[in-house]
Amino acid sequence: MDQQNAKPKRSLLRIVLRNYQVYLLLLPCIIYFALFCYGPMYGLQIAFKNYNTGLGILGSEWAGLKWFQQFLSSGVFWGIFKNTLVLSVYTIIVGFPLPIILALMLNEVRSLRFKKITQTISYAPHFISTVVIVSMITLFLSPSSGVINKIIEAFGGDAVYFMIKPKLFQHIYAFSGIWQHVGWSSIIYLAALTGIDPTLYEAAQMDGASRMRCIWHINLPSLRPVIVISLILSAGGVLGGDFEKILLMQNASIMETADVISTYVYRLGIGMSQFSLSSAIGVFNSVINFIVLLLVNKICRKVGDTSLW
Amino acid sequence: MQRESNKRKKRVEVFDVVNIVILFFFTLVIAYPLYFVLIASVSAPTAVNSGQVWLWPVNANFNGYSIVMQSAEIWRGYLVTAALTVLGTLINLALTLTGAYALTKTHLPGIRPIMFLFTFTMFFSGGLIPTYLLVSSLGMRDTIWALILPGAVSMYNIILVRTFYRSSIPNELLDAAVIDGCSEIKTLLRVVLPLSKPIVATMALFYGVGHWNQYFQALIYIRDKNLYTLQLVIRNLLLESKNLLNNLVQAGGMGMSQEYLSEVSQRAETLKYAVIVVSTLPVLLVYPLLQKHLVRGIMIGSLKG
Numbered sequence: 001m002d003q004q005n006a007k008p009k010r011s012l013l014r015i016v017l018r019n020y021q022v023y024l025l026l027l028p029c030i031i032y033f034a035l036f037c038y039g040p041m042y043g044l045q046i047a048f049k050n051y052n053t054g055l056g057i058l059g060s061e062w063a064g065l066k067w068f069q070q071f072l073s074s075g076v077f078w079g080i081f082k083n084t085l086v087l088s089v090y091t092i093i094v095g096f097p098l099p100i101i102l103a104l105m106l107n108e109v110r111s112l113r114f115k116k117i118t119q120t121i122s123y124a125p126h127f128i129s130t131v132v133i134v135s136m137i138t139l140f141l142s143p144s145s146g147v148i149n150k151i152i153e154a155f156g157g158d159a160v161y162f163m164i165k166p167k168l169f170q171h172i173y174a175f176s177g178i179w180q181h182v183g184w185s186s187i188i189y190l191a192a193l194t195g196i197d198p199t200l201y202e203a204a205q206m207d208g209a210s211r212m213r214c215i216w217h218i219n220l221p222s223l224r225p226v227i228v229i230s231l232i233l234s235a236g237g238v239l240g241g242d243f244e245k246i247l248l249m250q251n252a253s254i255m256e257t258a259d260v261i262s263t264y265v266y267r268l269g270i271g272m273s274q275f276s277l278s279s280a281i282g283v284f285n286s287v288i289n290f291i292v293l294l295l296v297n298k299i300c301r302k303v304g305d306t307s308l309w
Numbered sequence: 310m311q312r313e314s315n316k317r318k319k320r321v322e323v324f325d326v327v328n329i330v331i332l333f334f335f336t337l338v339i340a341y342p343l344y345f346v347l348i349a350s351v352s353a354p355t356a357v358n359s360g361q362v363w364l365w366p367v368n369a370n371f372n373g374y375s376i377v378m379q380s381a382e383i384w385r386g387y388l389v390t391a392a393l394t395v396l397g398t399l400i401n402l403a404l405t406l407t408g409a410y411a412l413t414k415t416h417l418p419g420i421r422p423i424m425f426l427f428t429f430t431m432f433f434s435g436g437l438i439p440t441y442l443l444v445s446s447l448g449m450r451d452t453i454w455a456l457i458l459p460g461a462v463s464m465y466n467i468i469l470v471r472t473f474y475r476s477s478i479p480n481e482l483l484d485a486a487v488i489d490g491c492s493e494i495k496t497l498l499r500v501v502l503p504l505s506k507p508i509v510a511t512m513a514l515f516y517g518v519g520h521w522n523q524y525f526q527a528l529i530y531i532r533d534k535n536l537y538t539l540q541l542v543i544r545n546l547l548l549e550s551k552n553l554l555n556n557l558v559q560a561g562g563m564g565m566s567q568e569y570l571s572e573v574s575q576r577a578e579t580l581k582y583a584v585i586v587v588s589t590l591p592v593l594l595v596y597p598l599l600q601k602h603l604v605r606g607i608m609i610g611s612l613k614g
Contacts, residue, residue, distance in 0.1 A: 038430075043443055057442075105331065120597055124596070132543070135544075135581060136342060140345075145358035278437075
């Protein structure tokens with residue numbers, strides 16, 4: 001390494017030229033990331049400008065923090081900020097432990113066939129489109145013909161208008177999300193579990209440890225790094241959520257809980273062509289997400305020994 | 310001594326039984342909604358709507374399917390989506406497999422900084438509006454490219470593939486290829502890729518399903534009805550009951566002709582089950598075939614986290 005650094009620049013060029021094929025293979029990706037990832041980041045400056053389609057990004061005049069001020073002082077800000085935060089924190093709390101438990105349980109199954117069938121079935125909903133999932137939710141919860149309401153009526157209750165009750169939106173969103181993704185999310189934990197050194201179990205069995213104790217003292221601790229990483233990543237999306245699903249579930253009567261930052265940006269930006277204001281809100285959202293990610297990552301590095309970087 | 314070991318054996322069995330029973334009910338909960346859609350799609354509308362359909366189809370018929378199959382919209386959506394899925398997935402694979410291979414060469418100058426710049430986009434992005442403006446200014450609206458190019462590769466998948474290359478392709482093999490005079494491109498094509506079937510299958514499935522299920526991009530970029538993707542078509546078909554719902558809210562029980570409403574909804578509702586099956590079946594049929602590779606691909610690919 002030192003030797004390489006000591007060499008003159010000319011040889012650096014020679015190394016690059018000799019391996020030009022590697023760079024050639026990377027070229028399509030470089031073009032993609034430059035154009036479609038860094039391009040929009042460059043375009044983000046319209047959040048600080050009075051963007052005018054005719055003048056273009058560069059030609060529009062600077063507006064400072066006008067749009068940020070307008071958003072933060074507007075009546076909608078606290079409502080959608082709270083909705084976004086509540087929805088994702090609630091989803092993380094109810095949804096996070098289940099894949100771990102599922103992986104621990106699947107790991108104990110001895111019949112390979114049963115395990116495989118359970119896996120195949122529980123992964124399936126993950127591959128269904130959001131459009132279909134939301135249609136299924138709507139169909140099942142329909143007040144006139146939905147299965148759920150038929151059950152409620154069979155027990156003597158009255159049909160519930162699930163989809164138009166603001167208070168129910170978060171629960172429907174979170175639990176349908178669990179149904180769809182719990183199996184799939186368990187894969188990564190299951191992968192970590194298969195990597196455990198079998199001699200650990202043998203040692204534990206010699207010491208007379210029960211199955212539950214093995215799970216508690218061997219399996220769970222070995223999952224810790226994966227759990228921490230997943231937690232950091234979900235914290236980084238704390239002002240996010242499944243945008244497409246929220247958008248598809250929205251209807252006029254539940255906007256007080258179902259309107260979140262991303263759907264607001266969509267309505268404002270694409271629906272009403274308020275490009276600068278909606279970009280500013282987008283920037284605000286990404287910056288907060290990024291700060292939370294950095295914070296949680298730092299905490300995890302201090303407290304435990306696992307972090308993203 | 311013997312009694313004790315018997316006891317332990319028995320406790321283990323109880324554990325297994327409880328575990329299996331819980332998992333069995335869990336699987337049932339996951340599977341039932343899918344099963345219900347299937348049986349509802351072949352049952353008589355009135356039976357479904359009055360809650361008679363539970364375990365088996367009632368008055369089984371395929372009327373729903375024959376109506377759906379006659380819809381030119383659905384066929385066109387199918388065609389657009391099939392083309393999108395094939396073309397899109399090929400482009401995705403080309404970029405992901407080559408990019409990931411190049412990024413394993415971290416000893417070469419510039420590769421590490423490039424890797425960092427790519428990874429940064431996983432955590433920070435320009436967001437919806439600037440992307441939308443960019444795609445519009447490139448003149449890609451109302452073309453299939455708007456649905457393919459903005460998501461042509463995902464860094465998350467590149468990392469999975471890169472980890473797979475690194476952990477399951479022996480360095481000696483790569484060295485041998487170089488000694489035999491293979492160029493990097495030849496090494497990738499002749500040595501690396503043939504050994505990477507699980508991860509290639511996994512990627513094909515990820516990207517393919519992504520394209521098949523793509524909705525939002527089509528919603529904002531496609532106005533031309535001839536280019537409507539399947540998801541856009543079925544959303545519009547399935548939307549009717551939402552309008553119905555909104556009507557109900559506005560009527561607020563003010564004695565809107567209840568009979569009329571129920572008639573409209575009954576027809577629409579059963580068709581929906583058939584539409585759901587028709588649009589979802591291809592994906593649910595393909596994925597179990599690839600599952601074997603899938604699990605291996607993910608497990609090796611994600612070992613490093």
